[in-house]
Amino acid sequence: MTKERDIEKLLDKQLIHELMCRYCRGVDRLDKELTMSCFWPGAIDVHLGHDGALYTGTAEDYFNQEWEVSTALQHLLYNV
Structure with a gap:
């Protein structure tokens, strides 16, 4: 290399x-x-939703629906 x-x-x-x-x-x-x-505009997202259901569609649609029912979250990044 x-x-x-x-x-x-x-x-x-x-x-x-x-x-x-x-x-x-x-x-x-x-x-x-x-x-x-x-995300790129129109990006497709496959995500496990807050209700445990698998979502497949645009990232924007996913987050629009998730944030209607979401509360505070906390992500932790390890061993990057």
């Missing part, structure tokens, strides 16, 4: 970590704008 490729991999890992942190912060604070900044 080249030095440039190693640096590119490290930068990619950092971007992924920052995305995970932004997503968790947005969800934990019920901040739709911050959470949706983690």
